[in-house]
Amino acid sequence: MKYYFTVPIYYTNGAPHIGHTYTTLVADVIKRYQKMIGNQPEYTTGTDEHGVNVERAAGKMGKSPKEFVDTIADEFRMHWDKLGIQADHFIRTSSPEHQKTVQWMFEQCRNNGYVYKGHYTGAYCVSDNLFATEAKPGEPCPICTRTLEAVTEENFFFKLSAFTDKLLEHYEKHPEFIQPESRRNEVISFVKGGLTDLSITRTGISWGIPVPNEAPHVFYVWFDALIAYLTGAGGADWQSKGLWPADLHLVGKEIIRFHAVYWPAFLMAAGLPLPKQIWAHGWLLFDNDKMSKTKGNVVRPLPIAEIMGFDALRLYLMREVVFGADGNFGYEALVTRYNADLANGIGNLASRTLSMIHQYRGGKVPKSDGDQHFAQLSTETVEYVLEAFGKFEFNKGLDRIWALITATDKLIVERAPWKLVKDPESAELLDRTLYTAAEVVRVCCGLLSPVMPDSIQKLWHQLGCPSEVDQLRVADLHWGKLPAGQELRPVQPVFPRLDVKLTMEKLIEGELAERKRQDILLGREVKEEKPALDLAPEITIDDFSKIDLRVGVVLEAAPVKGADKLLHMKVDIGEAEPRSIVAGIALAYKPEQMIGRKVVIVANLAPRKLRGLTSQGMIVAASIGEGLPVLAGFNEDIGVGARLK
């Protein structure tokens, strides 16, 4: 049975980090698992290469967009290669095959009456390539808080509004369509709130897929990017490939809306079948903190792979993170987990078992059926693990594998083969014990092979098994498949124990070096730690003088009901009546903190109604990104009404 699924295609505005790695890794494990249970899995990932952002970033480096994205696409491919990740389709949105698919999809939608030409005037975020329908130019972007630019242009629109009921009906009929449940509910409530039509093309940018016969229109990046999943399944020719509809889209929780609302609508409009399931997983945090470029706490995967082996990272992410929830990554936990699970766990069990067979039985698997109790335990474990992996409950499955390992360690201590070997009467019991341990190692190798393909292959080899581990099928996991007389190969530690402190130092050092390498690759100035500020357009002194800033003192302050960010204040700026001002500072300042405080007011701003209250001006405050606002103030005292210039 085919099993076609996808991972997001990653935006080429930066190098791969551990977040990209996580999603793609899950896909890779799923693929190897699907293969093991007898399906023919294929998955798609790739790079999302269009948009103003890429065009600008390339320009800054003096490169063409194509040259720029070539570098980054290669970087992603190189990463997946070094992490043992084998994607079947790596779709670059700048490729001719993808261009064809997008144009074809558009024609389908248009022929079916779901596309129309209209005019759009409004605020556009360059960074997110997003029309901010709720905001105005000059205001910060609702997603990234950068200043929105004013854009007026003729666009093609997609009739998203026509799909409200159809989508809701689909969600209703297929409860498994959006997972996990909490995301499903969020999407449903979003769609119930009503959908507005979507602008799907842009003019004024050359780096994009052209709309056929409609120059200078190019496609909006999201319309473009989502279709990559279809390109991976054969594009316009999807019917002959037999991959579409996809069985699964794996996505990060931040892009669930694009996948669960827009994408199904595009597909319905084009007359294509919908994917069976969309699974939103959580984020990978670093030391329980959100990773972000500005914080400088983004983790790169390659140094970890080089220092500890990529399987160590693969296991960590699969065992430590509950799929769907946010997970945490930390260097110490990584090394600890490695020592506990790999060095002391499976690695040591394999090592002691094989050594004993070498020493006591001439390196040949003894003839025995093994302990029946373990035969049963092993069978139950295999069943449980396969089922858990099938439900993406990797951590649960892995826990069960380790329970089997622990039980086997106990068995060895109970039987004490080193004593049995001295007593000829106990030959059968010794054979049975050694066989049981070796067979457990073999079965665990099978179960672990999707997660740790590379190092498990090494263990497999030491066990003397002739086949390749990625050729294993479920039937090979049955108890007793280890042939008596099979000759073991020399024992070599596959997971040598690591010094926690030393390894952590190496990892951190490696991370810094890798960061530098990526910065050079992307043409970022290495010395210059501070990124260029995203300044508003230049103005003259006359422009500035239009703004009347005044010193005021807060007389009264109270929360606004129904709005947790708003504070309603009376501010005296030296006029007859104090001004009524509503400001979004309630998260940072309590009302009582505000009373008596000197603040800076934009005094000639047109009044505006907020939550039913009139705001006659605004308070000047600074903030970083989405951080809390900090009010502007003075070190020396100054009278109320003073003008700032």
Added chain:
RNA sequence: GCCGGCGUAGCUCAGCUGGUUAGAGCGACGGUCUCAUAAGCCGUAGGUCGUAGGUUCAAGUCCUACCACCGGCACCA
């Protein structure tokens, strides 16, 4: 403000439809074997199960309110 989630041992978390002395892994400490990667095995950790009420013969497990944190929406920056 509305909707949803969540708060259990030092850390990470299990605890399904309520029922004996509340569990696991990691870390720590003590003991022990020696086949093994200073690994394994055994034992110890006494935690008001966020707070306060309530239902019940019985609540971590259900109800209410509140607090903390995390999402989504609204509102705003």
